[in-house]
Amino acid sequence: MDTMRERFTSILSGLLDTDxxxxxxxxxxxxxxxEEARLAHPDRVINVGxxxxxxxxxxxxxxxxxxxPVVHTFASFLVERAFEQVKLDFxxxxxxxxxxxxxxxxxxxxxxxTHMSPGDIALLDTLDGWTVHVPGHPDxxxxxxxxxxxxxxxxxxxxxxxxxxATARPVGHGFRTVREGRAGVVxxxxxxxxxxxxxxxxxxxxxxxxxxxxxxxxASLRAAVGEVTGTGGGADVVLVEPYLAxxxxxxxxxxLADLPHRVLGLGIGRRELRRxxxxxxxxxxxxxxxxxxxxxxxSFLKR
Amino acid sequence: xxxxxxxxxxxxxxxxxxxxxxxxxxxxxxxVDHRWGLTSSLVEYDRVLRVSPELREAPxxxxxxxxxxxxxxxxxxVLAAKGFFPEEWLSGFGAYESPLGHHPDxxxxxxxxxxxxxxxxxxxxxxxTALGLRAQGRDEARVWVLIGDAELDEGSNHEAIAYAGAxxxxxxxxxxxxxxxxxxxxxxxxxxRFEAAGxxxxxxxxxxxxxxHEAFTAPHPGRPHAVVARVTPKNA
Numbered sequence: 001m002d003t004m005r006e007r008f009t010s011i012l013s014g015l016l017d018t019d020x021x022x023x024x025x026x027x028x029x030x031x032x033x034x035e036e037a038r039l040a041h042p043d044r045v046i047n048v049g050x051x052x053x054x055x056x057x058x059x060x061x062x063x064x065x066x067x068x069p070v071v072h073t074f075a076s077f078l079v080e081r082a083f084e085q086v087k088l089d090f091x092x093x094x095x096x097x098x099x100x101x102x103x104x105x106x107x108x109x110x111x112x113x114t115h116m117s118p119g120d121i122a123l124l125d126t127l128d129g130w131t132v133h134v135p136g137h138p139d140x141x142x143x144x145x146x147x148x149x150x151x152x153x154x155x156x157x158x159x160x161x162x163x164x165x166a167t168a169r170p171v172g173h174g175f176r177t178v179r180e181g182r183a184g185v186v187x188x189x190x191x192x193x194x195x196x197x198x199x200x201x202x203x204x205x206x207x208x209x210x211x212x213x214x215x216x217x218x219a220s221l222r223a224a225v226g227e228v229t230g231t232g233g234g235a236d237v238v239l240v241e242p243y244l245a246x247x248x249x250x251x252x253x254x255x256l257a258d259l260p261h262r263v264l265g266l267g268i269g270r271r272e273l274r275r276x277x278x279x280x281x282x283x284x285x286x287x288x289x290x291x292x293x294x295x296x297x298x299s300f301l302k303r
Numbered sequence: 304x305x306x307x308x309x310x311x312x313x314x315x316x317x318x319x320x321x322x323x324x325x326x327x328x329x330x331x332x333x334x335v336d337h338r339w340g341l342t343s344s345l346v347e348y349d350r351v352l353r354v355s356p357e358l359r360e361a362p363x364x365x366x367x368x369x370x371x372x373x374x375x376x377x378x379x380x381v382l383a384a385k386g387f388f389p390e391e392w393l394s395g396f397g398a399y400e401s402p403l404g405h406h407p408d409x410x411x412x413x414x415x416x417x418x419x420x421x422x423x424x425x426x427x428x429x430x431x432t433a434l435g436l437r438a439q440g441r442d443e444a445r446v447w448v449l450i451g452d453a454e455l456d457e458g459s460n461h462e463a464i465a466y467a468g469a470x471x472x473x474x475x476x477x478x479x480x481x482x483x484x485x486x487x488x489x490x491x492x493x494x495x496r497f498e499a500a501g502x503x504x505x506x507x508x509x510x511x512x513x514x515x516h517e518a519f520t521a522p523h524p525g526r527p528h529a530v531v532a533r534v535t536p537k538n539a
Contacts, residue, residue: 053458057429061431062435064428065432065436065441085427089424092408093428296410
């Protein structure tokens with residue numbers, strides 16, 4: 001199976017052949033994979049070098065002329081380093097585009113904290129109008145990338161990861177119910193699903209799968225909570241996100257504003273691990289391996 | 304077809320005066336530096352830029368990106384004088400109901416190509432605009448970005464300057480209004496930054512309309528072009 005980034009390269013190269021409005025802007029990262037596409041479309045595959053402020057600004061400038069820019073680099077440089085450009089050059093100018101990141105929160109553990117971006121989605125939450133996709137499988141990434149490119153002049157963020165689930169799920173419209181139970185609702189985001197399913201084996205909880213987290217599918221969450229709580233009692237909701245813990249906590253509270261509820265937000269901590277190693281080791285270090293997740297979920301539901 | 308506005312028998316001086324008078328009539332206060340901005344913008348709008356209210360949505364129009372967005376009164380006055388919006392708007396400058404803020408907003412003001420205020424955004428946006436025009440085969444359209452010498456402190460400009468030179472973005476133009484306001488100055492001069500990156504660059508007296516016009520219209524095949532316009536130093 002190819003990775004999400006490899007899938008991004010192949011499907012975007014194909015879309016560039018068929019959609020003259022599409023332009024890809026890079027800052028060296030990923031450029032080698034797009035060399036063939038650049039030769040075919042030298043004016044629409046643009047590598048500005050290691051210049052992320054220009055990366056975002058030039059992407060928005062392309063949108064000013066009516067094009068559909070796809071802008072790509074590691075999440076830490078795409079969203080964090082050039083955040084004011086994202087805020088102003090796309091948001092304030094009223095322009096659309098697709099930001100596609102790689103690296104996520106822990107994809108290259110040996111690379112250390114400089115190449116980790118657990119805060120990307122929390123940052124985008126300070127802005128208006130961003131759709132956020134967090135695919136959990138290369139097939140899902142393909143579906144969501146195609147959807148993002150075709151989404152008119154919307155602003156869309158697609159967070160690709162080297163971490164993925166064993167099988168793809170249907171994605172594209174809100175949350176999906178993966179299993180049902182009455183003890184609580186666990187929302188598993190993107191690559192977190194497999195570990196969540198392993199963690200809740202034997203627990204009577206509903207698991208919702210979210211590959212699109214903004215807009216947050218509050219209606220599906222409310223429906224799931226209604227199934228669990230019936231007409232009375234409080235709702236227990238656990239969020240498991242592959243980025244900063246609790247990022248979607250406010251969205252859950254908004255969705256359940258008129259219902260008694262408790263929320264446990266699991267994900268990446270603010271404290272740096274300052275460890276290298278592998279993705280598996282980092283997931284365990286963050287308490288996101290099946291055993292740790294299971295213990296934390298059980299402990300929360302018991303209270 | 305687009306019309307090259309500037310080469311009609313010279314209405315420039317008259318329109319300059321008229322615009323100044325209209326602006327004054329609306330109680331608009333422009334300082335010395337801003338008045339320079341007004342006259343230089345008028346030189347461009349009248350003689351260089353192919354843009355007008357009728358063309359403001361035309362894909363092949365020239366673009367003027369005011370990157371140095373503070374002190375936009377002169378800019379608004381030019382746009383009003385050219386008919387992009389009613390002159391009555393000018394008196395509301397900065398008011399809650401007014402579309403005219405202390406920094407311009409493209410979403411609110413017809414004819415404004417970019418919202419600005421935070422420094423260092425115009426040139427990267429101009430690079431993208433030039434790339435977009437090139438990708439769509441609109442070779443006739445030119446992009447002008449007005450920045451200040453102090454604004455040049457922002458590193459984002461230098462990302463844009465280096466890349467635009469390497470990419471040979473001939474449609475891109477920068478006007479650097481140099482009122483010597485950069486805290487640490489520019490040792491070796493401003494134009495040299497552009498030249499070293501492969502731009503065509505020239506430095507002129509910003510109060511000399513003919514010199515400006517010559518600099519604005521100098522040919523620069525295959526290279527972006529920078530005009531450094533020296534004006535009265537801020538602290539003079």
